[in-house]
Amino acid sequence: MNDLDLLRSWVPSELVEVDPMAAADARDALHDAIQGPTAEVAAEPRGRRRFAARALIAATVTTALAVGGFVVATRVVDDRIDHVKRVDVNVGGDGRLTLPTTVLVVGSDSRDFVQDPAQAQAFGTPADTPGKRSDTMMLVRLDADRTTAVALPRDLLVSGGAGPPRQLNSYFDAGPQSLLDAVQRHLGVTIDHYVELDFAQFVTVVDAVGGVRMTVPVPIRDSYSGLDIATPGCRNFDGNDALAFVRSRHLESWSDGRWVDASPRADLDRISRQQRFLDALVTQARDRVGDDIGSAVDLADKVARAMTVDSAMSRDQIKQLAGRFIGQGPRTWSFATLPVTASATEPGRLDSTGPTGPSIFDHPNTTATTTTTPAAQSALAALGNSC
Amino acid sequence: MMDSSSHDGELIRASLDVPEQFAVVFERHYPAIDRYCVRRIGLDGHDVSSSTFVTAFRIRDRFDPTRANAAPWLYGIAGNGLRHHRRSELRRLRAYERVEPGAVSSFDIDDRIDAGAVGARLARGLRTLPTRDRDALLLFAWADLSYEQIADALVIPIGTVRSRISRARIRLRNALGEVAGFHGDAPSTVPLRGDDQ
Known part of the structure; x- marks a missing residue:
């Protein structure tokens, strides 16, 4: 460490990531200048927004200063982020640095990461489960004031140009590019970035935040995903537990002295459990980090390094996205599931019913309700709630 | 047709006819400029980075369109803006000097370094x-x-850049003094990274 290294790693500032409000203000100011003098008069509402944002940030900063002093950080983080895994895809957007940004997040069941017997024991080998499918697909839109996650059901029928429509997750087998193209074409949205997590990466993320506490109202199990929780209560799911929970499509619950099907809608029920999980993850990571910006940076860095991202994603974007998953940035997270109905042509498949285009992000909290048997439903209503 | 693959000079020249082209320059450079300004003077840095681009847009006809990278020019403009905030920059640094040794950072670059003490001394330097x-x-x-x-940004000869930085580093090392874990170069030798390029 010489003087220059120290100086480079010293951040006498409280803000580690680019402040989206300030960026929006700056963009507006430039826009006004570009539009010419006439437009400059009407700048007032923006001033108010800026003031409110400033007040908020100032409050955060004061706390951060009181707690931590400052953060010796970005340089180190940046160097580590240079080592995140990249995947070469053409995203539809212009690779913009600015908000809103739409990211396709895919949970992959690829076993290609399996390297040792312990992993093979836990997850199976590439030979047992060749290729890869997407267990989870969601579009996450990052706005300045909120994060919106829209789940895409795997059984959604999507036409792929030539040939009959196929279920969405089969496109992933041909690689992320094929999936990206299918989603953009079918939903009419532009995807700016792509992020993928395999099983091991998911486990790393959950363990990095110290597990996620969720309510388990009755014993549950899923022999397919390996989930088996005999003791009801508030349970801290570690990485492996959480993986079995979010992957479960054949959930059974203990009701009236027997195991009953608790996931009659398979993937759609799974999606609503995944949303609860994600909600709990974001909230609890935020609480755990508290006002300590240093540990927020530390955690965001761990999460960032567990992701596989598209080759165009900048360090700032990676940090920003990772930060959102640990509750940094705007507090509001909204969840929605793409509106679907049972396919008229193919049993077990789904057709989308809602509008396409950017408006799919406009109706959050439309999380599909469960339609299990009444008894099992009420017993399970609290499953996955943050606790 | 200009697009995101065009270099800064081409975009800025094109923006003389089609002003909207300048927005690409903004998207390309704003994050770095903004981070630099905030790092130097705190939250007021957002205003400085914002007005940097407004000013740059207004004087864009002075930019040499054969230059591929507008960053030095933009940092130069930002530097003028930062100068108006010199007093608050000094006030901030003074505040950082008072940070208690030991109070700090969950993010240690090196366990042997007391980041609090280092920060206070860096601020003083x-x-x-x-x-x-x-x-x-x-x-x-x-x-x-x-x-x-830097010579470009500050409109000074490169030799002057060299002597300013080497002078500054000597002073910084003196300020760092004997902080635990700091292995400074001997004050007489100043490695010039810029010479390697």
Whole structure:
């Protein structure tokens, strides 16, 4: 460490990531200048927004200063982020640095990461489960004031140009590019970035935040995903537990002295459990980090390094996205599931019913309700709630 | 047709006819400029980075369109804006000097270094530098500009950049003194990264 290294790693500032409000203000100011003098008069509402944002940030900063002093950080983080895994895809957007940004997040069941017997024991080998499918697909839109996650059901029928429509997750087998193209074409949205997590990466993320506490109202199990929780209560799911929970499509619950099907809608029920999980993850990571910006940076860095991202994603974007998953940035997270109905042509498949285009992000909290048997439903209503 | 693959000079020249082209320059450089300004003067840095681009847009006809990278020019404009905030920059640095040793950072670059003590001394070192030396040093250390780019940004000869930075580093090392874990170079030898490029 010489003087220059120290100086480079010293951040006498409280803000580690680019402040989206300030960026929006700056963009507006430039826009006004570009539009010419006439437009400059009407700048007032923006001033108010800026003031409110400033007040908020100032409050955060004061706390951060009181707690931590400052953060010796970005340089180190940046160097580590240079080592995140990249995947070469053409995203539809212009690779913009600015908000809103739409990211396709895919949970992959690829076993290609399996390297040792312990992993093979836990997850199976590439030979047992060749290729890869997407267990989870969601579009996450990052706005300045909120994060919106829209789940895409795997059984959604999507036409792929030539040939009959196929279920969405089969496109992933041909690689992320094929999936990206299918989603953009079918939903009419532009995807700016792509992020993928395999099983091991998911486990790393959950363990990095110290597990996620969720309510388990009755014993549950899923022999397919390996989930088996005999003791009801508030349970801290570690990485492996959480993986079995979010992957479960054949959930059974203990009701009236027997195991009953608790996931009659398979993937759609799974999606609503995944949303609860994600909600709990974001909230609890935020609480755990508290006002300590240093540990927020530390955690965001761990999460960032567990992701596989598209080759165009900048360090700032990676940090920003990772930060959102640990509750940094705007507090509001909204969840929605793409509106679907049972396919008229193919049993077990789904057709989308809602509008396409950017408006799919406009109706959050439309999380599909469960339609299990009444008894099992009420017993399970609290499953996955943050606790 | 200009697009995101065009270099800065081409875009800025095109923006003389089609002003909207300048927005691409903004998207390309705003994050770095903004981070630099905030790092130097705190939250007021957002205003400085914002007005940097408005000013740059207004004087864009002065930019040499054969230059591929507008960063040095933009840092130069930002530097003018930052100068108006010199007093608050010094006030901030003074505040950082008072940070208690040991109070700090969950993010240790090196366990042997007491980041609190280092930060206080860095702040003191920076505060006592002449403004022009501090500008050159921080463009090098925080904005990652090369010596040549700094010469461009500050409109001074490259030899002057070299002497300002080396002078600043000597003073910084003196301020760091005997902080635990700091292995400074001997004050007489100043490695010039800019010469390697």
